[in-house]
Amino acid sequence: MIPNLLFYKDMKKIQMVDLQTQYLQIKQDIDQGIQRVIDSAQFVKGEQVTAFQHHLEQYTGSRHVIPVGNGTDALQIALMALGLQHGDEVITPTFTFIATAEVVALLGLTPVVVDVDWDTMNLSVEAVERAITPKTKAIVPVHLFGQCAAMEPLMALARKHNLYIVEDACQAIGARYTFRDGHTAQAGTMGEIGCTSFFPSKNLGCYGDGGALFTNDDELAARIRAIANHGMVVRYHHDMVGVNSRLDTLQAAVLDAKLPHLDEYTQARQTAAAYYDRAFADMQGVLVPGRTEQSTHVFHQYTLRLTDSNGEPAPAVRDRLKAYLADQGIPAMVYYPVPLHLQKAYQDPRYGKGDFPVAERLADCVLSLPMHTCLDEEQLAYIVEHVKQGLALCSH
Numbered sequence: 001m002i003p004n005l006l007f008y009k010d011m012k013k014i015q016m017v018d019l020q021t022q023y024l025q026i027k028q029d030i031d032q033g034i035q036r037v038i039d040s041a042q043f044v045k046g047e048q049v050t051a052f053q054h055h056l057e058q059y060t061g062s063r064h065v066i067p068v069g070n071g072t073d074a075l076q077i078a079l080m081a082l083g084l085q086h087g088d089e090v091i092t093p094t095f096t097f098i099a100t101a102e103v104v105a106l107l108g109l110t111p112v113v114v115d116v117d118w119d120t121m122n123l124s125v126e127a128v129e130r131a132i133t134p135k136t137k138a139i140v141p142v143h144l145f146g147q148c149a150a151m152e153p154l155m156a157l158a159r160k161h162n163l164y165i166v167e168d169a170c171q172a173i174g175a176r177y178t179f180r181d182g183h184t185a186q187a188g189t190m191g192e193i194g195c196t197s198f199f200p201s202k203n204l205g206c207y208g209d210g211g212a213l214f215t216n217d218d219e220l221a222a223r224i225r226a227i228a229n230h231g232m233v234v235r236y237h238h239d240m241v242g243v244n245s246r247l248d249t250l251q252a253a254v255l256d257a258k259l260p261h262l263d264e265y266t267q268a269r270q271t272a273a274a275y276y277d278r279a280f281a282d283m284q285g286v287l288v289p290g291r292t293e294q295s296t297h298v299f300h301q302y303t304l305r306l307t308d309s310n311g312e313p314a315p316a317v318r319d320r321l322k323a324y325l326a327d328q329g330i331p332a333m334v335y336y337p338v339p340l341h342l343q344k345a346y347q348d349p350r351y352g353k354g355d356f357p358v359a360e361r362l363a364d365c366v367l368s369l370p371m372h373t374c375l376d377e378e379q380l381a382y383i384v385e386h387v388k389q390g391l392a393l394c395s396h
């Protein structure tokens with residue numbers, strides 16, 4: 001232990017996400033961008049919002065990008081724009097961040113949660129198929145932790161049953177999905193509508209709240225723009241009930257300075273993930289994130305699964321390891337400890353404990369390690385070494 005501590009004594013403090021170091025790398029661009037907004041005083045609907053919108057359209061290949069206030073608003077506006085009615089069913093994974101189901105419930109629609117796949121932790125296509133009823137109107141796949149859900153089979157299901165797909169790409173901006181015919185598309189640009197978040201810790205994060213919708217459909221884009229702006233097409237004439245949700249000009253300036261670096265950021269995450277993968281691939285008691293051939297992984301999170309010698313979830317080991325790492329100055333997080341169907345606010349007579357066993361198993365054993373664009377080799381070596389040491393200590 002002592003030689004390690006000496007060896008690592010000048011190491012930079014390890015954080016789940018290091019936004020300070022990332023800022024310093026492009027400080028001048030960010031500062032100038034912010035200063036220009038202040039000088040112009042166009043804090044709302046400034047030209048930087050439109051500039052960023054166009055740059056993101058170019059980057060993603062989406063015909064329309066509609067910037068809004070945050071990722072949750074984006075999901076809500078997407079469901080509003082599709083004209084879903086009270087009682088319509090919307091299928092979402094039970095293993096995700098709450099926002100995905102929250103907006104469904106808020107709009108008086110019926111969330112129908114389904115189980116996920118143990119390896120990719122993404123929506124199980126078979127589970128979606130079983131959950132489809134005559135009331136089902138939409139599927140909201142979440143590209144969890146930065147890898148696309150199985151879009152090709154999901155899109156085939158949606159076509160067959162005449163359903164909409166709203167992609168929750170809040171964690172997956174820049175991930176690319178390859179279809180069997182060889183064509184590729186970015187996360188968020190494959191369904192009728194895609195949603196993303198620019199929350200600071202997301203892969204493309206601003207310095208506050210922000211989000212966007214993607215669509216290739218001109219009519220939907222017009223409706224989304226109107227809904228995000230009080231349901232207004234002609235000023236002070238309100239054609240539908242809308243909301244007020246917009247990306248601040250200051251946030252757009254930050255995002256426009258960061259977007260040219262997004263591919264480098266993704267590569268840095270993938271390099272860190274490859275380091276973790278190599279270190280943990282052959283270890284007993286940990287499973288590295290499962291990959292699909294169809295999607296690249298942009299590693300919003302790097303999430304291990306801790307298991308016992310029978311491959312069963314080992315929640316006690318996971319919790320002891322997390323505490324051990326914290327003692328060594330290494331943050332680690334459980335995303336997500338409680339699946340949606342076990343959340344108090346989402347209690348539903350249709351579901352109970354045991355109904356979505358894969359999600360429950362994941363909730364029992366996942367542990368996300370530090371993942372960001374500025375992890376250096378020294379930090380990675382320190383993390384890996386202590387995960388190994390911690391596991392040896394905590395498995396008994």
Ligand SMILES: *Cc1c(COP(=O)(O)O)cnc(C)c1O
Nearest residue numbers: 070071072097099170171197199
């Ligand atoms: C972050 C996130 C959201 C919500 O985004 P906000 O900008 O925080 O509202 C929704 N879904 C998923 C999967 C997310 O990770």
